[in-house]
Amino acid sequence: MSPTELTTDRDGGAAPFEHLGLLYRTAADYLTGTVPFVRTALSAGDPVLVAAPKANLDLVRSALGSDARRVGFADMTVAGRNPGRILPGVLLDFADSHPERRVSIIGEPVWPGRTDIEYPACVIHEALINTVFAGRDAAILCPYDAQRLSPRALADAHRTHPVMEHLGTRRPSDAYADPLDVAAGFNQPLPAPPPETATAAYRGQASLTDVRRFVTQQAEAAGLAADRTAELTVAVNELVSNTIEHTTGGGSVAAWSERDTFVCQVEDTGHLADPLIGRLRPAGGASRGRGLVFVNHLCDLVRIHTRPGRTAIRLHVLLSASGP
Amino acid sequence: MVEGDRTSGAASRDRSARPAADDWGASAVTTAIVDRLQPGDHVCWAFHDDEERLRTTLRFVAGGITTGEKVLCLTEDPTPEALRAVLEARGVDVTAAVARGQVRFRDARGSSPDTGVFDPVSMLDDWRRELGRARAEGYASLRAITDMAWLARPVSVTGIRRLAWYEAQANRMFADGYATVVCLYDRRLFTAGDLRGIASAHPGTAFTPGDESWRPQLRILRTDDPLGLRLVGASDLSTREALTAVLAGAAEDLPGCGAPLTVDVTGLTFADAAAVHALVRTAQTASAGLRIVGASSLMAKLIHLAGGCDTRGMTVETTADGPSPSTAREHTV
Numbered sequence: 123m124s125p126t127e128l129t130t131d132r133d134g135g136a137a138p139f140e141h142l143g144l145l146y147r148t149a150a151d152y153l154t155g156t157v158p159f160v161r162t163a164l165s166a167g168d169p170v171l172v173a174a175p176k177a178n179l180d181l182v183r184s185a186l187g188s189d190a191r192r193v194g195f196a197d198m199t200v201a202g203r204n205p206g207r208i209l210p211g212v213l214l215d216f217a218d219s220h221p222e223r224r225v226s227i228i229g230e231p232v233w234p235g236r237t238d239i240e241y242p243a244c245v246i247h248e249a250l251i252n253t254v255f256a257g258r259d260a261a262i263l264c265p266y267d268a269q270r271l272s273p274r275a276l277a278d279a280h281r282t283h284p285v286m287e288h289l290g291t292r293r294p295s296d297a298y299a300d301p302l303d304v305a306a307g308f309n310q311p312l313p314a315p316p317p318e319t320a321t322a323a324y325r326g327q328a329s330l331t332d333v334r335r336f337v338t339q340q341a342e343a344a345g346l347a348a349d350r351t352a353e354l355t356v357a358v359n360e361l362v363s364n365t366i367e368h369t370t371g372g373g374s375v376a377a378w379s380e381r382d383t384f385v386c387q388v389e390d391t392g393h394l395a396d397p398l399i400g401r402l403r404p405a406g407g408a409s410r411g412r413g414l415v416f417v418n419h420l421c422d423l424v425r426i427h428t429r430p431g432r433t434a435i436r437l438h439v440l441l442s443a444s445g446p
Numbered sequence: 447m448v449e450g451d452r453t454s455g456a457a458s459r460d461r462s463a464r465p466a467a468d469d470w471g472a473s474a475v476t477t478a479i480v481d482r483l484q485p486g487d488h489v490c491w492a493f494h495d496d497e498e499r500l501r502t503t504l505r506f507v508a509g510g511i512t513t514g515e516k517v518l519c520l521t522e523d524p525t526p527e528a529l530r531a532v533l534e535a536r537g538v539d540v541t542a543a544v545a546r547g548q549v550r551f552r553d554a555r556g557s558s559p560d561t562g563v564f565d566p567v568s569m570l571d572d573w574r575r576e577l578g579r580a581r582a583e584g585y586a587s588l589r590a591i592t593d594m595a596w597l598a599r600p601v602s603v604t605g606i607r608r609l610a611w612y613e614a615q616a617n618r619m620f621a622d623g624y625a626t627v628v629c630l631y632d633r634r635l636f637t638a639g640d641l642r643g644i645a646s647a648h649p650g651t652a653f654t655p656g657d658e659s660w661r662p663q664l665r666i667l668r669t670d671d672p673l674g675l676r677l678v679g680a681s682d683l684s685t686r687e688a689l690t691a692v693l694a695g696a697a698e699d700l701p702g703c704g705a706p707l708t709v710d711v712t713g714l715t716f717a718d719a720a721a722v723h724a725l726v727r728t729a730q731t732a733s734a735g736l737r738i739v740g741a742s743s744l745m746a747k748l749i750h751l752a753g754g755c756d757t758r759g760m761t762v763e764t765t766a767d768g769p770s771p772s773t774a775r776e777h778t779v
Contacts, residue, residue, distance in 0.1 A: 219756075327642060327684035328653050331663070334716065352744045359718055363683040366642075403753075412752075416719045419751050 140261040143283030145268040163226035171216045173198045174230035205243040207418040209401040224259040234270040242308040248282035249304035325372030340377035353420040360413035365390040387436045394428040480505040485587045486623035490648035492631045508538045516585035517549040520592035526551035566612035588625040598635035613647035614691035621668045647687040674708035680716035693724045697732040712740025722748045735759025
């Protein structure tokens with residue numbers, strides 16, 4: 123759908139997609155910013171989803187009273203633990219299940235508990251929302267805890283949201299930047315794996331079985347639960363299959379534990395030129411990228427550094443947490 | 447570990463390169479692998495040299511004669527007559543078996559060897575006739591070994607794609623579990639790139655017959671009650687085209703009478719995203735829908751991720767054993 127098609131079927135003017143950053147300091151701020159957003163959508167008969175950390179979900183739910191029954195709720199610390207799966211698994215999933223309606227979503231992907239390692243993936247996600255939802259009939263409101271988040275996080279919110287809201291006032295964000303540029307800025311070399319990391323080289327489709335065995339053995343030895351080990355094995359298999367299908371060379375898989383996380387890194391000689399790969403819902407026939415959607419769903423974090431001739435994709439699975 | 451397997455493969459190649467005219471059974475490994483094949487198997491056998499090809503053929507034919515199966519040998523070079531003479535000289539009593547109609551040697555180029563043109567559709571028809579003929583003759587099963595070398599000559603990208611398509615489509619017939627089919631691919635004639643696509647059109651590929659634990663990675667078998675398919679083994683990139691072709695053809699090949707197709711995945715130890723998406727697409731094309739039985743909790747989750755939950759007519763029945771780590775099972779099969 124082109125934006126022009128959409129502008130004609132709604133109020134005849136405004137761009138159909140709104141992506142708002144909401145700065146809040148207190149619970150009262152939070153409700154001032156979110157509840158009218160929800161009620162306006164409900165009164166228009168539009169579907170509404172609130173995806174936020176549980177405490178904020180509870181806050182909105184109780185403020186909405188009986189209206190809460192007409193709203194979808196998702197704990198973002200679970201559904202969006204991996205920021206890379208919020209677009210396909212939360213936002214697009216909700217939008218696509220209401221194809222004829224304008225959807226309104228509160229999405230809070232950045233919260234004070236996010237680690238420094240997770241953070242870049244959150245900003246990439248926020249930036250790419252603009253690209254993915256461009257032209258869609260939707261409003262996404264992203265609350266940011268201005269009290270507890272770092273100045274850097276608040277500055278990034280201004281870079282990834284065309285409009286910012288604070289204490290009931292909406293202003294265009296002067297700092298808003300091209301989403302693909304923002305995402306590209308976080309395409310940085312990953313820190314080196316620890317020394318003496320177990321590594322397996324692969325080349326050709328006949329080595330897939332060996333790769334799966336390697337991942338399973340390493341994950342089990344690290345104490346990863348059996349169901350998560352099986353999921354991680356599926357994820358690594360997808361990345362390795364991509365190498366074999368789309369590059370002329372082989373690659374390698376490295377596995378190690380890092381504090382409370384089990385990590386697998388797949389490296390090859392390819393280049394992931396499309397930053398949206400793995401973030402769109404797999405459409406019927408299209409095969410490209412659906413493997414990466416699986417990877418995003420199955421892992422707790424996906425970190426990518428890619429350039430022509432070399433791509434490293436690092437998958438994190440929490441040793442303690444249960445599956446997504 | 448990958449390297450380790452390569453080493454053993456290379457070692458076996460060195461052995462097979464040695465002349466073994468008086469002792470074709472010396473390669474116990476090759477013997478073991480050939481004997482492990484079952485009706486329904488359709489294997490890409492990527493061989494290194496003439497001796498390996500001959501030994502494989504010998505073992506396969508001799509085994510079929512012993513078990514009383516119909517045996518079909520398709521070859522161009524050597525000619526059918528020459529191959530028959532070589533097998534006889536190596537101690538297999540093919541003459542008697544040919545005389546009683548159990549074994550037949552045939553030109554690999556299908557029913558019109560003179561043109562030398564590869565027509566995948568008529569080749570598939572040819573297989574259909576051969577399967578029907580063996581059945582009509584009363585054989586419980588058919589073994590066929592066919593040398594694909596003649597297709598390496600007019601080598602082109604289109605040719606290789608057509609060949610891979612043909613091999614993938616053939617699985618739709620072989621899934622009925624009547625025939626055991628070995629397709630011989632000469633690694634001196636087909637490049638590694640060619641063989642990647644061709645191999646993936648077979649549920650099993652023997653690249654390095656030095657691994658004694660080898661078996662076809664995937665088995666795709668038709669079931670009559672309930673009507674559908676049973677998948678056993680692991681489905682990944684190396685079997686992708688084979689599985690996709692059978693699943694894409696399932697609605698046509700298995701016309702149910704209003705009952706959903708059943709795909710039993712109890713024995714499926716691994717499935718990648720492409721396999722799961724192929725299952726979901728099958729549910730969308732089968733008129734009475736698709737029922738997946740024996741899914742691990744992981745499999746059920748992957749089907750959900752692939753949009754199976756939004757697919758009308760698709761049901762997923764999980765195994766009762768709770769969250770079964772499917773990869774853990776993969777290595778014990």
